Amino acid sequence: MNRDTVEQVLRDYDALRRPGTDPGLEAVRAAILLEDVFDIALSDAEIDPAVFADSAAVAALVARLRGAV
């Protein structure tokens, strides 16, 4: 998956965010998507509502974990 595709996926994910729902559960929802699309594995600590509330933080997390793959 090239960089453009990664960015497109993150934009698409951003468009699907659901405001007003349980942040912990939304973090789980996002983690399911990211693990599936990017073939990465998140630790419990990384399934963090604070990270998933911030698009830039998500992008950085994905970049770090994809680099580690």
Place this chain on the structure above:
Amino acid sequence: MCGICGIVSYDGPPDLALLRRMMGRLGHRGPDGNGYYRDRRAALGHTRLAIIDTSGGAQPLCNEDGTVWVTFNGEIFNYVELGAELRHRGHIFRTVSDTEVIVHAWEEWGEECFSRFNGQWAIALWDRRAERLVLSRDRLGVRPLFFIRRPTGLLFASEVKSIFADRSVERAFDPAGLDQTFTYWSPVAPRTVFRGIEQLEPGYYAVLDRDGFRKAPYWRITFPERGREPMQDAQENADALRERIVEATRLRFLRSDVPVGAYLSGGLDSSVTAAVIARYTGAPVHTFSLRFSDREFDEGQYQKKMSAVLGTQHQDIVVSPSDIAAVFPEVIRHAESPILRAAPAPLFLLSKLVRENGYKVVVTGEGADEVLAGYDLFREARVRLFWSRDPESEKRTRAAELLYPWMARSPGRMPAFARSFFGRHLDPADPGLSHRPRWDSTSVIKSMLSGDLQDGISRADAEDVVATMPPDSKDWDPLSRAQWLEMTTLLAGYILASQGDRMLMANSVEGRFPFLDRDVVDFANALPARHKLFGLEEKYLLKRAFADLVPDDILHRPKQPYRAPDAASFFTPDRPAWFDEVMAERTIAAAGVFEPSLVAGLLAKCARTGGENMSNTDNMRVLAIVSTQLTHECFIAGGGWGALEWSLPDPSVAVDLGTDDRSVP
């Protein structure tokens, strides 16, 4: 859409009276005409629902010199293009029907012709010179085709009841077929629930000639290796998907010489097909919907909204639990199989409404859930896979709370139950991981089987469908494996059969399914899995492709599966008398499938609540028992319910070469 049947006989000309009886049992599939062909070795029968070339196109139909004959149920939607190509190659046509394209295509391309067809079909071709019968069924099993092989020949038909017109055919349940039904929701082709009766697998053709019987696939459900999908851009794929669905819908709406209506369920799929018809054909649209008196199941507000948006002429039917019980024996007579939900019964009533309004063709949204990943089961599988990576993780465990938001007792409201239910068999290496919870919960039915049947099942050793998955499926995305299992089991065996063809044809109505178009399916199967199920967002690409045609509240409403009242339908105060007859202890014992004392206990439990608020398991148990008993009564016990024969009018084709095979009409 029609009924087909036939006989190949190794010991003298086929019995014409038997063929006529077989045709008579298919009268509901083809009330507009009938015909037959017989020679010294084979006989073909046809009952016609006239849709294309209503003045010509009577069947059986032959090639230029009368050496190849066909009887055909279905539609070849690209018959115009194929016909032009065949004419260019020198074939001479007498009609403008899609049926005639089949015989010339067979002459031109042999068995390769089937992969050129885009449609829904069950075909029987008879080549007189080679004394060769060829059977073929469409890619995903829209149209049924059953047969029985015997030392003296072969019988085939659109429905089993037609084969049972031959009184020498054994009538008994196949324990392995029942085992599959009580696991996968239906038998998996080639099995049926009847001993000795086979169904041709979807995507296959079979040949019977002097070299014997053999069969082979002309098409398979397949997916690319994960990560090697050819098309990665979501917007380009959304545009391409739209183009294919629009074309598939246009073909199914316009290639008909009779008016075509559309189902409108209130969900996304039928909203898309109805919207495409309205937008891209410019024709007035007549839509039909199913509603329920029980608000838990009713989607009326969404149906009305979509109808208003499209400006369709709209009609609906409101179904109550009593309505379901009233028609249930007739539903089973058409389904010819035990069913685990009452859901086919309202669809029987809906097709009746369509027919009463003068329509005999409807376009529906069937197939989108399988092809574009709409089912909750796919979301469930993704959650379970996520969870399986660390089953002890508190955060991963919470994923189950994201499932089934439409349920009154959803996992989000009952997290402890959800964890225990979805947490079983969490083995990421299991190719059947997606379906284990469903199969496990369905298999509970088998705890009520009689000892004899349980022994029979043990001896029969029914095929494990996971073991039949293609070797390269290990490289597919997990979603693709789940889709393969769903298309191989539930789609062909239940959705398109008991809920589809049988409930439509019971009232002489043809269903057309744009989402099962060859080009739509091949395109969708090649997509990256994330374009179908994006995280937990189902049918992601379909929503993206048609966001401008479907209102937001339909586009984004949580997926609500089509359901109907189950056990509650049979415990109303006005319950019909047949129920107590088929569920009586002596009748249960006579059928030999279920243990009478266990059935009595279940019925007592239902009676206490009027069938309301039963568990999913008990609802399935009730439906499994009632429908199995009715299947037994109709087709095995010989009560006559399954043997209803239409009085057919004079045939429009009557070719009998059974005594003199030298002349050709």
